[in-house]
Structures are given as C-alpha cells and as structure tokens.
Amino acid sequence: MNVLEKLKILSDAAKYDVSCSSSGSNRRNKKGGLGEASVSGICHSWSDDGRCISLFKILFTNYCIYDCAYCVNRYSNDLSRAMFTPEEVVDLTINFYKRNYIEGLFLSSAVYRNPNYTMEQLLQIVKKLREEENFNGYIHLKAIPGADKEIIEKAGTYVDRMSVNIELPSNEGLKLLAPQKNKESIIKPMGLIKTKMIQSVEERKKFRASPKFVPAGQTTQLIVGATGDNDLKILKLSEGLYKGYNLKRVYYSAYVPVSANPKLPVLKSPPLVRENRLYQADWLLRFYGYNADELLDNSKPNFDLELDPKCDWALRNIHLFPVEINRADYDMLLRVPGIGVKSAMRIISSRKFSSLDFYDLKKLGIVLKRARYFITCKGKHYGLKNMNSEYIRNKLVIDKYKNEPNTDIEQLSMFSLYPSLTMEDNIIKIGGQF
Template sequence: MNFERIREKLNILADAAKYDVSCSSSGSKRSNTGKGLGDSSGMGICHSYTEDGRCISLLKILLTNHCIFDCAYCVSRKSNDIKRAGFKIQEVVDLTINFYRRNYIEGLFLSSGIFSSPDYTMERLIAVAKKLRLEENFNGYIHLKSIPGCSDELMREAGLYADRLSINIEIPTVSGLKLLAPEKDHKDFIKPMEKVKNEILQFKADRKVSRKTPVYAPAGQSTQMIVGATGESDKDIMYSAVHYYSTYNMKRVYYSGYVPVLQDERLPALGTEVPMLRENRLYQTDWLLRFYGFDVREILNKEYPNLDVDIDPKLSWALRNMHLFPVDVNTADKRMLARIPGLGMKSMYKILNARKYRKLNWEHLKTIGVALNRARYFMICDSKTWEKRDLEPHRIKSLILQSSQSKYQKMYNDQLRLF
C-alpha cells in the first residue's frame, strides 16, 4: 500500500467533505453483541451525537471528488480547477477499521461526487458499508449519502447496511436548483427520500410480525439546504424544511451557509457569504418548530418573510404578540410556558413540577435557571416586584439587547483579566 498516496487522498477528500454539515448520528442504537468491531452507542471524542446526546467521532470523507455535474455552488463541480482524487473501496474500509482500532473514530460518514452514473456511484458507497458490516463485522455508526437519481433497489440495499441515509436537497426551491444546477432534476432528489421513508415504515411493520426482520436505516434520513446561494427568504427556506419533515419523516434538516468557492455570475459575489448568524437563526427556528410547539406560519409569513438578525425568533414572535403576555407561571399551561422568551424546555418542566408544591416567585425561577433578563417582561409570578407592564415592544427589545451586550462585555473583560 502506498501510504503517501493514501494520505494525500485523505487530505483532499476529507477537506472536500467539510461542506456537508448533515452528519449528526442521532437515532441509531446499533450495538455489538458478538465479537465484532465497534458500537454506535459508545462514548466518543468528536462533534456528532447519539440519540441520548453523547458525542461520537466519525471519519468524514468523500469517496471521490470527481463529478459529472457542474453545479455552480459546489467545490467539486467538473469545471472547477482543483486537485482530484478517489478512494478504492478497500481503502475506505481499511482506513475506517485502522482509525477505529486506534480510537480515532467510532463511525463513518461517506459521501461522494457523482462519477460515471448515479447508480455506479451508489453501488460503490454501498460496497464500502457492506464490506464493513459483513467482512469486518463492524457495528459502528455508518452514514451514507444517497445519490440523486439512483435506483430504488440500491436505496433499499443501502438502508440494510447504513444507520442513516441522507440526500441533500441542496437548494431550497425548484427555481433555485434550475438556476444553479440545470443538469439536475428536482424529482431525482425526491425519489430516494420517498423510497427510504416507505422502506422504514415497511421494515418496522415487518418487525412487528417477525423479530428476525433486519433493521432498516435505524437513524432515519436527513437532508441539507444551502442558504444564501440564491435569493430565497427565510420563509421560503423554513416552509421547505417543514414540507420535508412532514412529507418524508426527516430526522433532521440542516442549513449550510453558502461559502463562495469560485466566481460565477449566477452566485453572490465573493466575500458575501451568508453570515453564520443567519444560519444560527434558521436552526433556532427549526428547534422551535420541532420541540416548542410553534407553527412555522406564526414565525414567518408574508408580513415577516425574514428572521430578525438582532434577536432570536422566539423573542421576536413574543414582541409581535404582546397581547398574549404576561403569562402567570403558576397557572399557565405547558404550551404557553414554552413560548416565554428565556424559558427553555427543561426549565418549563421544572416549573410544572415545582408549582405542584408551592407558588413560585422570582427567586425560585432564578434558581430553576430561567433567563430573567428577558423572561421577566413576559411573565408574572408570586411576587410584587418587576411587575411594570407599560413598556412597548421596541423598548423591551432595546432593554434586552442592552442587557445582553453588558453581559458579553463583562465576560470579555473577565477573560482579559486571565491573561
């Protein structure tokens, strides 16, 4: 084996994979019950996470950065003058096993440029996972990227060896995809999603009849959207995300800020990449929809097509709906408690439990962990202080922003004192 060449390939193909952010491992419980290698539920050292929140490490690479397509936003586009490389199937298997044995990783995230054809590329991705499972008896986490346009038969096979499958929708709207990737068809992205959803449902039904039925993609499927390469509003992006969650039972939708990789008149000018703050606001909105009971139309609509950059989406919604506040934390239901800015889900459940025994005041709420610098404007409790309610929304926003800036300035000054 030419170790220098393998190292060179690894540098190239690991770097090319960094633009794919959809590598969370949440949801898989594949355990090692025999004498095999790995266990996807084990403790790890990197930034992907198991269902219960523990961190695990993944080798994240492309099989190849050769590609037959010329998508304007992609660093691996065929017209881009970059160094190309490609792994052999056995090379990826060997890297995974050797890295695992050295305790560098606990799983594999494998994507690829599309070379020759979608089916040929998908076959090779599956071959890696199949070798790891059957020949190496590897029980660690495997995430495979689905290739747009590949056959249903291959998608079915992929789910038998991978913990999670994902296909990147790439651009949030059909019109945006036509502009930046005219060689691709939106239907080619949807078909694998539909197949994986149906197979997961079918295998779950079959397992109720026979426990010998194999598990199919136990961590489900995910997708990723590039934000800022075209002119979609935050409303367009989040409405698309809700569609994928509800229609294809997505475990996660990821939002990746556009990073300029080369000059193209169809793309935003170099140096105008999407700020991380916008990406962060989209994730916050996603969280509110999945865990806090919000409807996307409450947060984004024709009147408010984009998220507020200055404040988080929950606070922004609350300031637009002051007629619903203040909320009495000692009597409010779970739904309204979850909508108070500065009150997380853990704090909400602590309040529900604590108020069974006594009425709560500001000191109790502070002990629970409520962010009173913002929550106090939207709640009342068993106390006579901080009860002034004649502040306008813009004034509340100003006070909260001032409080946040003072907090960060204090943290910054404290850090300076350490040096």
C-alpha cells in the same frame, strides 16, 4: 497518488457537508465483531476547519459530472481530484477505529460517471464493512439522487442513517445554479427511504430477525444564502419535510463563496447569524409546538438578526403577555422567552407544592434577563411598566451586547491529521435556552 494524499484531499472536500450526525441507532456488537453504535449518540470533537473527528468524514471521490455553481467540487473548478477504491475506505475505517481515532463513518461522494455507478461503489464499501470486517460501528451514508431504488434499498440495510441533500430550497434556485439536477430526483429517494423505514418497523413487530432499515432515520441539508429564497420559504420547506418524510433533522449551511460566478451573490462572509436563526427556529418547530406561519409571514419573511425567533415572536404577539407564571399552562410557558422545555416542566412540577416567585425561577434555571419582560410572579411584574414591543426589543438588544464577552472563543479539537488544512473560522456563540 497514495492513500494519504487521497485522504488529505477527500477529507478536506467533505467539510462542506454539515449534515453529520451520529445518534439514534442501537447496533450491538456480535461475537467476533468490531465496535457497536449506541442510541445515546457519539460525543463529538471538531477540527479547526469544521470537520467532525469522532466520525471518519470523507468523500469517496470529488470527481463530479455536475457543474453546480455553488459547489467547490463542480467539474469546471480547477482543483486537485482524487478517488478512493472501496477497499481503501474499508481499510482506513477499520484501522482508524482500532486506533480509537473514530467511532463511526460518515461517507458521501460527488457523482462520478453516473449516479448508479457512484451508489454501487458506496454500497460495496458498507457491505464489506458489515459482512467481511464485521464492523458494527455507526455508519451514515449519503444516498445519491438519481440512483436506482434497488441500490439505495440494499445500502439502507447496512447503514444506521442515510441522507439526501436538497441543497437549494426552490426549483428556481436549482434551475439557476444546478440545472443538471431536479427536485424530483432528490425527493424520490427521500420518499423511498421513508417507506422502507416504515415497512422495516412493521416487519420487526412480526419477525424480530428481519433486518433494520436505516434505524437512525434520514436527514438533509439546505444551503442558506446562495439564492434569494427568504427564511419563510426555507422554514416552510423544512416543516413539510418533517411532516411528510419523517426526517430526523434538517441541517442549514451558510453559503460559503467558492467561485466568482455571476449567478451567485457577492458576500463578504457567510451568513452565519442567519444560519443560526434558522437552527433556532427549527428547534421551535420540533420541540416547542410552533408552526412556520407563526414565526414568519409574507409581511415579515426573514428573521430578525438581532433577536432569536422566540423573542421575535413574543414581541409581535405582545398582547398575549405578561403571563402569570403560577397559572399559565405548559404550552404557554414554552412560548415565554427564556423558558425552555426542561424549565417549563420544572415550573409545572414545582408549583404543585407552592407558588413561585422570581427567586424560585432563578433557582429553576430560567433566563430571567429575557423572561422578566413577559411574565408576572404572584401578580408582580419586574419588567418594564410599559408593555411596548419596540421598547422591550431595544432593551433585549442592549442587554445582549452589554453581556457579550470580549474574550476570543475557540473550538477544541481532539487531534488534527493535517494541520496545514486548518483555517480561521468566524465562531458564533450559540447556547442557552430561547
């Protein structure tokens, strides 16, 4: 099999891994070197089947010793298999970079032979790129659960970001769908990466010449919908990972049915709206000061698919509203649907000079179609006379569908190496402030 045939198979196999990010690292070019990474991140373009173009996103191999029911690369699945050599990956990365196709590498792999062997191959690749090719572009590497810590530690000195995919939110899910894996083997490398990152920061304070370890941090991915785990359980797991392992991001991937295994749920289509709600809730955890137990509880363990989590929370706490826009503190402003972080800061800054009315809020970029139900301006309320949560919910849902555009939306792609690999995806319209 030639390199292009391998590339066709292994780039397509990598599209199911959504934890593909490229920001947070400052790696400057050196004399005689090639490329650099910027802390501001890389602008992405996406192919039709969801692959990130600006990062060279591939698997080292899709040969796998595991038989995870939810995974397309499981060893019992009948599909085309391929495996690069380390030299082939290095050569492709450098040549694609020189042609301005990519600005970095996202390298993952199925587990071939055993975790140590696979991790050693990945280490060879990133070591060759940095030391032999003097490549200073961005590298995101997947750490293989079960590999020796010495190999993971060594690889972490060459890359900008590492990630370890948890994939399933509970031990029960792992036992059911991936019995060859266990939670401890996944969590252990995450703890190792966190510890080494902290040590690296402390060392750099004393010795500026000491190498950075995973300067852009670590991430993980959770599959949504392959098991019966509710949104509350998933969100509490994410909250624990942010607090306990200093993760940069948790990525949520709607389960795509890839087999007819009786242990898997029967879905007509991936739960994309649910995935979107979890991303919105994750944003609230990281930037709006919410806790998982505020957004959901045992009496309501799943998000409302018709409303974003912030609106849902506001309606369940309607006794806190309406708030006066000219007196509410910053934290309370962030709780108002339609007001984001930047808008809340603008309100705080603007009202130092004069009281704000609804016209002023519109100029500040507030989404008044949502916010008007939950605020007053100079004592005036332009929402509904009755602060009834069910009535407001109905109005919000009706307004959402009333303003839903009928035009088809397509993602732009910079180029496509293999047009035959593209497929039609359902696209969710995500945007605006919560």
